[in-house]
Amino acid sequence: MKVSMTVNGKPASAEVEARTLLVEYLREHLRLTGTHVGCDTTQCGACTVHINGDAVKSCTIFAVQCEGANVLTIEGLAKDGKLHPMQESFKENHGLQCGFCTPGMVMAGIDIRRRHKNPTEETVRHELEGNICRCTGYHNIVKAILTAKM
Amino acid sequence: MYQFEYHRATSVEDALAKLKKASDGKLVAGGMTLIPTMKQRLAQPSDLIDLGGLKDLRGIKVEGGKVVIGAMTRHFDVANSADVKKAIPALAVLAGGIGDPMVRYRGTIGGSIANSDPSADYPAAVLGLGATIKTNKREIAADSYFKGLFETALEAGEMITAVSFPVAKRAGYMKFPQPASRYAMVGVFVADTGSGIRVGVTGAGPCAFRAKDIEAALAKSFTPDAAGTVKIASKGLNSDIHGSAEYRAHLVSVMAKRAVAQALGG
Numbered sequence: 001m002k003v004s005m006t007v008n009g010k011p012a013s014a015e016v017e018a019r020t021l022l023v024e025y026l027r028e029h030l031r032l033t034g035t036h037v038g039c040d041t042t043q044c045g046a047c048t049v050h051i052n053g054d055a056v057k058s059c060t061i062f063a064v065q066c067e068g069a070n071v072l073t074i075e076g077l078a079k080d081g082k083l084h085p086m087q088e089s090f091k092e093n094h095g096l097q098c099g100f101c102t103p104g105m106v107m108a109g110i111d112i113r114r115r116h117k118n119p120t121e122e123t124v125r126h127e128l129e130g131n132i133c134r135c136t137g138y139h140n141i142v143k144a145i146l147t148a149k150m
Numbered sequence: 151m152y153q154f155e156y157h158r159a160t161s162v163e164d165a166l167a168k169l170k171k172a173s174d175g176k177l178v179a180g181g182m183t184l185i186p187t188m189k190q191r192l193a194q195p196s197d198l199i200d201l202g203g204l205k206d207l208r209g210i211k212v213e214g215g216k217v218v219i220g221a222m223t224r225h226f227d228v229a230n231s232a233d234v235k236k237a238i239p240a241l242a243v244l245a246g247g248i249g250d251p252m253v254r255y256r257g258t259i260g261g262s263i264a265n266s267d268p269s270a271d272y273p274a275a276v277l278g279l280g281a282t283i284k285t286n287k288r289e290i291a292a293d294s295y296f297k298g299l300f301e302t303a304l305e306a307g308e309m310i311t312a313v314s315f316p317v318a319k320r321a322g323y324m325k326f327p328q329p330a331s332r333y334a335m336v337g338v339f340v341a342d343t344g345s346g347i348r349v350g351v352t353g354a355g356p357c358a359f360r361a362k363d364i365e366a367a368l369a370k371s372f373t374p375d376a377a378g379t380v381k382i383a384s385k386g387l388n389s390d391i392h393g394s395a396e397y398r399a400h401l402v403s404v405m406a407k408r409a410v411a412q413a414l415g416g
Contacts, residue, residue: 001156018156018198019188042186043331045252054226054255060185061256064156065202111251129332130250 005069007032008076016063023047025063026073034074034103038132045131048104048111049073055111057130074103077110085150086110095144097135105131109145121146151188155197162207162286165199166307172197177309179222179261182253207260207311212237215317215344218284221260221310229254238279240321240339240412244271247325249332260310263295266302266357268388269333273358275323276313277350278339284312292350299356318343322412324405325353328392336398338405340364340413342372349377349406354387354398364406374414378407 004013007030014029026032026049038046040059047058050072077084083091086109096102105128112119112127119127124142133141155172159165169175175197178184187193201207207222212233219228228234229246248254248262248271262272263283275281276292283290285308295303304310318341325337334353338361341348347368349361367376382402387395 018154019151040189042182042253045250048252055252056255057252061181062156062185062198065181065200067158108251127251130252 001064003064003067005066005071007071008073018062018064020063021059022061022063022066023058026058032073032075036100036103038101043132044101045108046101046104048107048131050107050111055108074106077106086148089144089148093140093144093147095140097137101131101133105133105141109148112145113148113150119146152191152194154195157197157199158203159199159201160203162204162309162311165201166286166309168197168199170307175199177201179258180224180256182249182257183261183265183267210234217241217315217317218312219259220312222258225254225257228259237317238315238321240323241275241315244275244323244339247271259313263313264302264304264310266296266300268299268356269353271325271334271337271352274337274339274350274352275315277358277360278341278348279315279318279321280343280345280348282314283310284314285310296357301357316343320413322409324408324412326401326405335393336401336405338402338409340368340377340406340409342413347372351402354402356388361402361406364403368410372410374407374411377410378403
């Protein structure tokens with residue numbers, strides 16, 4: 001079936017199977033491979049993208065369900081060669097080890113800071129329940145989300 | 151994942167007409183349970199009818215001492231609703247503890263209750279508050295809704311449109327999350343309602359049920375200790391590598407005790 005949506009501000013449409021997950025569509029059809037598939041079972045959050053402003057696990061929604069939606073991926077954050085404040089903060093705080101969970105952490109981090117202007121460390125740790133870092137590098141990830149200038 | 155045909159529903163009637171036409175169709179609300187189940191090939195629907203576009207089924211109203219939540223209302227919306235926080239704070243707490251933030255942006259109350267997962271949170275509140283399940287055909291009382299493992303009173307061609315929760319004088323919800331999945335190993339919703347004490351339990355049995363012994367104890371004395379000292383029989387309760395039936399039985403009393411403390415503002 002045909003699906004059309006806006007991805008990182010640009011219109012995108014393609015013919016996909018109904019069972020194509022949004023993350024498969026992003027990675028394999030649009031070649032936006034910044035969004036990662038970690039667990040594929042809705043647990044790890046590496047595939048987190050924003051759909052109409054909400055952080056969602058793109059491995060647990062079909063592309064066809066995003067008809068007409070506004071999708072933002074990690075590739076859409078930097079503007080004119082300038083990193084998003086959350087990306088900048090991950091860089092400053094070395095909020096990553098192997099980097100696999102990072103795109104999801106950054107997308108979730110932005111969502112957390114939108115909902116909590118001045119969160120406590122406890123809030124950030126609790127809000128990261130759906131994002132797993134298998135390097136266990138949470139300390140600097142939490143620091144990055146807490147101190148991002150947004 | 152197996153192939154399926156995808157349809158967008160434009161109304162409740164349209165959804166049910168499409169469901170009727172399909173050989174083995176399924177309605178999808180938020181998809182937070184159904185999509186993982188399909189990925190594991192534990193479900194193989196011929197057709198998926200997406201309710202995502204049914205805006206009329208979204209929203210929260212407080213009227214006549216009841217909080218009425220549309221079936222397609224997301225956990226995120228319930229958790230953050232000023233109306234729910236004011237009328238039944240424990241219900242907002244419950245919704246805010248389901249899954250994780252990303253799951254709460256997609257998962258819906260109707261989907262959770264229609265599925266009746268033995269470890270889902272909402273069924274405890276449905277029983278604990280004595281809610282009414284509204285469908286396209288009728289209204290079903292909480293006490294006659296949950297029938298067994300993934301089994302409810304919903305008939306073929308019947309769909310939840312809203313859930314109506316009577317406002318309680320005080321209520322609390324506490325769960326012991328399974329350490330890996332974070333689903334409720336046991337969750338207990340305690341409510342002091344206009345028509346007595348009700349205690350809804352999830353996670354412990356094949357489906358949510360009421361703990362009548364704890365209700366009786368709390369009717370005499372609405373205190374944490376009154377709930378905590380009730381011994382729950384383990385017969386028929388769930389048992390798996392994460393906890394035996396005896397362990398879950400014990401957890402029911404402990405979670406009830408904590409839920410009462412929460413209801414009392416502790």
